[in-house]
Amino acid sequence: METSDRQAMTHRQRVLEAINHRSPDRIPIDFWAVPDVFRQIQEALGFKDKDAVLRKFDVDLRYFNGPPLKDPKRFQAGEGESLDHWGVLRAEQTVGGTRRDGTTYSWTYKHLLRSPLAEASSLAEIERHNWPTADLWDFSGVGEACRKLKETGCCVALGADRTDRTAQLKPAMYIRGVEQFMADLVLDEPLAECLLRHISDYYLEYNRRLFEAAGGQADIFLMGDDMGTQTSTWVSPDMYRRFFKKRLAAYCELAHRFGMKTMYHTCGNVVPLVGDFIDAGLDILQSLQPQAMGEQLATLKRQFGKHLAFQGGIDIQGVLPHGTPADVAEHVKDRAEILAEGGGYIFGTSHNILPDTPTENILALVEAYHRFGRMDR
Numbered sequence: 001m002e003t004s005d006r007q008a009m010t011h012r013q014r015v016l017e018a019i020n021h022r023s024p025d026r027i028p029i030d031f032w033a034v035p036d037v038f039r040q041i042q043e044a045l046g047f048k049d050k051d052a053v054l055r056k057f058d059v060d061l062r063y064f065n066g067p068p069l070k071d072p073k074r075f076q077a078g079e080g081e082s083l084d085h086w087g088v089l090r091a092e093q094t095v096g097g098t099r100r101d102g103t104t105y106s107w108t109y110k111h112l113l114r115s116p117l118a119e120a121s122s123l124a125e126i127e128r129h130n131w132p133t134a135d136l137w138d139f140s141g142v143g144e145a146c147r148k149l150k151e152t153g154c155c156v157a158l159g160a161d162r163t164d165r166t167a168q169l170k171p172a173m174y175i176r177g178v179e180q181f182m183a184d185l186v187l188d189e190p191l192a193e194c195l196l197r198h199i200s201d202y203y204l205e206y207n208r209r210l211f212e213a214a215g216g217q218a219d220i221f222l223m224g225d226d227m228g229t230q231t232s233t234w235v236s237p238d239m240y241r242r243f244f245k246k247r248l249a250a251y252c253e254l255a256h257r258f259g260m261k262t263m264y265h266t267c268g269n270v271v272p273l274v275g276d277f278i279d280a281g282l283d284i285l286q287s288l289q290p291q292a293m294g295e296q297l298a299t300l301k302r303q304f305g306k307h308l309a310f311q312g313g314i315d316i317q318g319v320l321p322h323g324t325p326a327d328v329a330e331h332v333k334d335r336a337e338i339l340a341e342g343g344g345y346i347f348g349t350s351h352n353i354l355p356d357t358p359t360e361n362i363l364a365l366v367e368a369y370h371r372f373g374r375m376d377r
Contacts, residue, residue, distance in 0.1 A: 159222030228268020
């Protein structure tokens with residue numbers, strides 16, 4: 001593509017060009033941050049809302065985070081608590097500290113308080129659980145919301161709120177408890193399989209209705225499941241193939257049937273599973289957590305880059321909160337050099353930017369995206 005054509009690209013064209021393993025005018029930019037960080041940036045730059053921040057940063061993607069519940073009062077909990085449609089109870093937790101630049105921050109998040117099936121000991125108890133259905137949600141406004149996002153010229157992604165993003169392992173851990181579900185996978189395969197079947201049946205029907213309601217206005221379907229730890233995978237490749245691969249394939253097949261590319265967020269070191277993700281139909285792997293994958297990003301690009309696009313790779317654990325603006329810029333340059341050749345890369349952080357990151361580092365990050373993202377530099 002000639003430079004003049006590249007300069008005429010829309011945000012959407014730029015993202016799709018990269019996903020299809022061609023070189024756009026610049027590396028596409030995505031931007032993930034918790035609401036506290038968006039407020040932090042808005043205050044620093046004098047902007048009124050999140051949209052203004054995204055426009056200022058020239059971000060190429062927009063997300064629709066799912067429809068509302070028909071009856072939110074159905075899931076009432078105590079003060080400072082929230083009950084989700086799985087029956088999982090969470091409580092608000094606030095943490096705080098001092099940023100590298102000396103400014104202070106606080107952050108409130110929802111901490112797991114109770115897993116509804118933690119004490120279940122039989123298949124009958126699993127089956128009797130009040131499993132959610134897609135009927136809980138009001139899909140009537142989905143098409144209009146997606147249409148408005150598409151009118152921005154950006155690439156539109158569908159992905160529910162992160163506590164209900166299409167997954168398998170994470171909801172099973174929330175519902176059953178982390179230690180108990182990991183034990184089930186080894187000691188009670190029928191129970192683990194039953195739990196995963198209920199989860200995947202719910203998501204397949206929920207997403208079918210979501211995709212129909214979107215009416216072809218979306219380009220990417222975002223899933224999220226943390227299949228890795230800081231040092232390894234949660235399960236072995238053999239166990240992944242036995243329990244999880246077929247369901248990821250079903251999720252991907254459904255999205256492809258509606259003309260969307262598939263993106264999968266997973267924290268941790270998942271290098272041993274990447275080939276299975278591709279076999280299951282995955283198009284874009286998101287996170288590339290630097291402190292978990294270490295020096296393996298170049299190997300991933302070399303081994304899988306013709307079959308899989310990547311998004312992420314920017315370190316929110318070390319470089320962003322604790323580095324200098326110069327460190328941030330050098331980090332971005334390194335990601336571009338490793339991952340962008342031949343297309344197939346979208347700039348992004350390995351997870352949401354947290355409030356421990358100084359504003360100057362966030363601004364340095366975005367400046368570096370534009371500085372080192374030009375494909376003709």
